[in-house]
Amino acid sequence: MEVTVVIPTLNEEEAIGEVVEGFVKRGYRVLVIDGNSQDRTREIAKEKGAEVVIQSGKGKGQAVAEAFEIVNSDVLVLIDGDGSYLPEEVDKLLEPIKRGIADHVVGNRFANFEKGAFTRLNLFGNKVLNFFFRFAYGIELRDILSGYRAMTKEVYKNADLKKPGFEVETELTVETIAKGFRIMEVPITYRKRGGRTKLNPLKDGFKIGKTIYELLSRYSPARYLYFAGLAFIIAGLIFGCYVVVEWFARVTHYLLAILTTLFIITGVQLVMFGLIADFIFRSNVEFRKEIRRLKEAVEREGKGD
Numbered sequence: 001m002e003v004t005v006v007i008p009t010l011n012e013e014e015a016i017g018e019v020v021e022g023f024v025k026r027g028y029r030v031l032v033i034d035g036n037s038q039d040r041t042r043e044i045a046k047e048k049g050a051e052v053v054i055q056s057g058k059g060k061g062q063a064v065a066e067a068f069e070i071v072n073s074d075v076l077v078l079i080d081g082d083g084s085y086l087p088e089e090v091d092k093l094l095e096p097i098k099r100g101i102a103d104h105v106v107g108n109r110f111a112n113f114e115k116g117a118f119t120r121l122n123l124f125g126n127k128v129l130n131f132f133f134r135f136a137y138g139i140e141l142r143d144i145l146s147g148y149r150a151m152t153k154e155v156y157k158n159a160d161l162k163k164p165g166f167e168v169e170t171e172l173t174v175e176t177i178a179k180g181f182r183i184m185e186v187p188i189t190y191r192k193r194g195g196r197t198k199l200n201p202l203k204d205g206f207k208i209g210k211t212i213y214e215l216l217s218r219y220s221p222a223r224y225l226y227f228a229g230l231a232f233i234i235a236g237l238i239f240g241c242y243v244v245v246e247w248f249a250r251v252t253h254y255l256l257a258i259l260t261t262l263f264i265i266t267g268v269q270l271v272m273f274g275l276i277a278d279f280i281f282r283s284n285v286e287f288r289k290e291i292r293r294l295k296e297a298v299e300r301e302g303k304g305d
């Protein structure tokens, strides 16, 4: 199994050396995709034996998408260049893929994190976003924003990445599950980063939250519509209560009453569209899974000849 380690970097001269070294020492091919660092990141990475490419655009997401095009090995490992993850733990991520029980393995940082690895705000933000993800998608994942993951060629070549920045982990996760691949988490260690963070917790956190809802339409258009419908129905009910209470006090709100019915009808319709979308989408996913199984069976047969 050929493995390439991809490291997106932006001004990580403090830690990039040890990260690259950790993998080169173990015999892995390492590709550093750099966001035009203004420090010695590229120099150090090359010195330690990595191949270095400067990304053509901006942002971690764009860098990752570009690396996915360049790399062609059976498995791709993605890791941050800030020294917060341990290269020696890479086998934990590779094992489920080798055993054939997962297509995408994510290192769960909450299993074992050093004091100070998460700032208080980052820890809180991560928990909230993971909770929101589980609620919206109904999938039991605990650390969707982890920067240490391994995936098969099928996963990374089929991932349609459109988000430029720190939404990339969310998009990768959603792309995986939306396309019917198997994702799983394994416990890993998380350390305090070297150098300075590139993440703006509030701005990026908000973008990630928005992305989680937006991408729900890719995984389950039904759920996307249910949530939108529910929001309309709740708003309609609130208006409705107000109209009725006022009506008892002999005040009639004609316009608001019309708005109430419109909101509730719209909400109910969205939920109904959701039901239809759900049916179509489910059969689609089933078809795709079946086609993949068939393709694999045919390939196996071909090799057997």
Ligand SMILES: Nc1nc2c(ncn2[C@@H]2O[C@H](COP(=O)(O)OP(=O)(O)OP(=O)(O)O)[C@@H](O)[C@H]2O)c(=O)[nH]1
Residues within 6 Å of the ligand: 007, 008, 009, 010, 011, 012, 033, 034, 035, 036, 055, 058, 059, 060, 063, 079, 080, 081, 082, 084, 117, 118, 122, 147, 193, 196, 197, 198, 199
């Ligand atoms: N190529 C490239 N890499 C980037 C860019 N922005 C961030 N990175 C890298 O992406 C990785 C993750 O960024 P971090 O700043 O560590 O973000 P984080 O891990 O969410 O936040 P911390 O908890 O502060 O470490 C690091 O290796 C960064 O150097 C970018 O625009 N281009």
Ligand SMILES: [Mg+2]
Residues within 6 Å of the ligand: 080, 082, 084, 147, 193
């Ligand atoms: Mg980091």
